[in-house]
Amino acid sequence: MTQSSLPALPNLDNLWQTTLGWQPTPEQTHLMERLYEEILEGNRQLNLTRITEPKEFWEKHLWDSLAGVFARFPQDCALNVIDIGTGAGFPGLPHAIAHPTSSITLLDSTRKKIHFLDRLIADLGIANAIALLGRAEQIGRAPPHHQKYDLALLRAIGTASLCAQYALPFLKLGGTAILYRGRWSEQEQAELESGLHQWGGAIAAIEPLKLPLTQSTRHCIYIEKN
Numbered sequence: 001m002t003q004s005s006l007p008a009l010p011n012l013d014n015l016w017q018t019t020l021g022w023q024p025t026p027e028q029t030h031l032m033e034r035l036y037e038e039i040l041e042g043n044r045q046l047n048l049t050r051i052t053e054p055k056e057f058w059e060k061h062l063w064d065s066l067a068g069v070f071a072r073f074p075q076d077c078a079l080n081v082i083d084i085g086t087g088a089g090f091p092g093l094p095h096a097i098a099h100p101t102s103s104i105t106l107l108d109s110t111r112k113k114i115h116f117l118d119r120l121i122a123d124l125g126i127a128n129a130i131a132l133l134g135r136a137e138q139i140g141r142a143p144p145h146h147q148k149y150d151l152a153l154l155r156a157i158g159t160a161s162l163c164a165q166y167a168l169p170f171l172k173l174g175g176t177a178i179l180y181r182g183r184w185s186e187q188e189q190a191e192l193e194s195g196l197h198q199w200g201g202a203i204a205a206i207e208p209l210k211l212p213l214t215q216s217t218r219h220c221i222y223i224e225k226n
């Protein structure tokens with residue numbers, strides 16, 4: 001398949017504005033289109049994502065990645081951000097595009113995904129993102145990364161308690177981890193809260209979100225390092 005025969009992302013710029021109060025620049029819109037194309041291309045060799053239909057990609061990869069951060073952090077803030085278990089670059093890459101003043105580290109333990117991300121970042125010229133190979137439980141203790149980040153993003157890498165244990169060593173005091181969850185139950189919350197104190201964190205907020213096209217429910221769990 002050539003690039004020109006790939007499906008195109010829908011133009012939903014007005015939905016960015018009405019749901020997140022954000023208007024991407026033409027360059028940012030173009031970068032998100034390129035990101036979509038490169039992931040479709042990469043998917044032909046690597047098992048990167050099952051979300052490939054244009055509207056679903058827009059909603060579940062682009063919008064979902066950005067909504068939880070836009071709710072709490074202004075777009076012009078300069079944050080040091082780590083995306084733990086980034087896979088094909090989510091939620092971190094949409095952040096790198098939408099927040100050019102922040103620095104984003106995309107961490108994953110799978111070598112072929114990191115190779116893919118290295119190429120993708122270079123092809124798209126995303127200067128504020130780097131890909132890093134390693135396991136969260138080791139990299140989080142290493143001096144270049146221990147307590148160095150303002151924000152940690154974790155989507156689809158395990159239970160909420162595991163995510164918190166991965167994230168907290170990376171955060172500076174007062175830093176925030178955002179756990180992207182689907183449904184959220186009292187039982188998950190109780191499990192998370194039972195360990196958080198000893199890991200040095202506390203739940204700062206739990207925000208339900210509705211995806212704008214399918215109206216599916218998501219939750220963002222904000223954990224503050226204390």
Ligand SMILES: C[S@@+](CC[C@H](N)C(=O)[O-])C[C@H]1O[C@@H](n2cnc3c(N)ncnc32)[C@H](O)[C@@H]1O
Pocket residue numbers: 084085086087088089090091107108109110113134135136137154155156157
């Ligand atoms: C289901 S994918 C989710 C990818 C992406 N966050 C998303 O939401 O589309 C989980 C990713 O986490 C990575 N992973 C799992 N355990 C990890 C660990 N301990 N440290 C770093 N990466 C890990 C896997 O290699 C995989 O790419």
